[in-house]
Amino acid sequence: MHPLAQRVLDGDLRGAARVMRLIDDRAAGHVEILKDLFPHCGRAQLIGVTGTPGAGKSTLCDRLIDHYRKQGKKVGVVCVDPTSPFTGGAILGDRIRMQRHFLDDSVFIRSVATRGALGGLSRSATDVARVLDAYGCDVVLIETVGVGQDELDVTRTAHTTLVVVPPGGGDDVQANKAGILEIADVFVVNKADREGADAQVRHLESMIALGREIKAGSIKRPEGHVIHGAVPEPIAAPDDGSWSPPVLKTISAKGEGVPALCDAIEQHRAWLGTEQGRTRAARQAHDQLLAQFRDTLIEEALDTLGPQIDEAAASVGAKKIDPYSASEALIGTFRKR
Numbered sequence: 001m002h003p004l005a006q007r008v009l010d011g012d013l014r015g016a017a018r019v020m021r022l023i024d025d026r027a028a029g030h031v032e033i034l035k036d037l038f039p040h041c042g043r044a045q046l047i048g049v050t051g052t053p054g055a056g057k058s059t060l061c062d063r064l065i066d067h068y069r070k071q072g073k074k075v076g077v078v079c080v081d082p083t084s085p086f087t088g089g090a091i092l093g094d095r096i097r098m099q100r101h102f103l104d105d106s107v108f109i110r111s112v113a114t115r116g117a118l119g120g121l122s123r124s125a126t127d128v129a130r131v132l133d134a135y136g137c138d139v140v141l142i143e144t145v146g147v148g149q150d151e152l153d154v155t156r157t158a159h160t161t162l163v164v165v166p167p168g169g170g171d172d173v174q175a176n177k178a179g180i181l182e183i184a185d186v187f188v189v190n191k192a193d194r195e196g197a198d199a200q201v202r203h204l205e206s207m208i209a210l211g212r213e214i215k216a217g218s219i220k221r222p223e224g225h226v227i228h229g230a231v232p233e234p235i236a237a238p239d240d241g242s243w244s245p246p247v248l249k250t251i252s253a254k255g256e257g258v259p260a261l262c263d264a265i266e267q268h269r270a271w272l273g274t275e276q277g278r279t280r281a282a283r284q285a286h287d288q289l290l291a292q293f294r295d296t297l298i299e300e301a302l303d304t305l306g307p308q309i310d311e312a313a314a315s316v317g318a319k320k321i322d323p324y325s326a327s328e329a330l331i332g333t334f335r336k337r
């Protein structure tokens with residue numbers, strides 16, 4: 001066992017902080033520590049909190065920390081900042097929103113900034129969440145902005161993912177329909193003290209219903225033809241044991257709606273224990289391994305091929321070779337090494 005891994009397992013705060021810094025820097029040896037920690041992971045409940053910029057995710061996290069601390073639980077928070085490391089804006093906001101918990105030594109808040117590397121952000125966040133899990137946190141909140149690829153990867157780590165959106169407008173929601181539906185276990189319409197909250201709830205609910213109908217293959221053309229599948233009527237309720245994301249309203253600024261949200265998180269947690277829930281966990285594990293495999297493979301290939309990739313790219317740019325043949329040639333070289 002790596003001595004730093006042992007320190008994490010012993011609940012040594014400074015040891016854990018050091019491991020997280022090594023992860024952030026992708027420093028040599030950090031993978032060995034993660035290997036040692038992995039068998040001790042899986043105890044913590046991982047909750048992803050994502051959604052529109054400024055929707056109130058950090059304010060909501062602050063309330064969730066409160067809730068779990070009142071239950072005597074140890075809480076970890078990973079804030080993922082996809083903005084430029086030079087502005088650091090989002091992290092500052094996250095820290096301000098949760099600052100009253102900074103002196104509580106049962107709350108561990110850690111930020112992960114974009115490194116610009118391939119999948120670097122989501123991987124660091126996942127790894128940091130694992131360290132917090134092994135360190136003994138009962139709950140780990142992972143805050144990310146938006147629903148880009150990084151967020152998809154991060155939420156694949158989470159047991160339950162909350163998608164937080166503000167009332168009205170709905171442009172972001174509109175633009176990200178597919179992504180949002182894929183990742184949301186619970187929808188949270190925050191800032192319900194503002195106009196348009198009920199409209200947003202209705203919009204999300206109809207989106208969810210539509211998503212179910214498409215899945216069931218029961219969407220009809222206007223003239224009544226079934227496009228695919230043979231189910232003639234739209235499926236109204238999830239009575240097949242699958243999970244349908246509830247849409248809840250909160251006013252995080254005042255803590256309103258938060259107890260009901262915590263109930264929904266618990267219900268989802270219970271569902272994860274059902275047959276369908278376990279199927280989903282297996283799919284997540286599969287996706288995670290695939291992502292890890294992809295990253296490891298690409299890293300090794302970049303290490304091995306290095307400048308040859310730049311040369312090939314220049315040739316493709318100059319139209320001396322097509323990208324398909326160039327990739328095949330690179331893979332050929334990589335295989336032979």
Ligand SMILES: Nc1nc2c(ncn2[C@@H]2O[C@H](COP(=O)(O)OP(=O)(O)OP(=O)(O)O)[C@@H](O)[C@H]2O)c(=O)[nH]1
Nearest residue numbers: 053054055056057058059090093145191251252253
């Ligand atoms: N009116 C109202 N304002 C809120 C509510 N919750 C949060 N806010 C305010 O919304 C602003 C953004 O809140 P944050 O919690 O920082 O939002 P965020 O989603 O974490 O923001 P980013 O991390 O920058 O994407 C702050 O000024 C909050 O005080 C709410 O329920 N009602």
Ligand SMILES: [Mg+2]
Nearest residue numbers: 057058093094
């Ligand atoms: Mg925030």
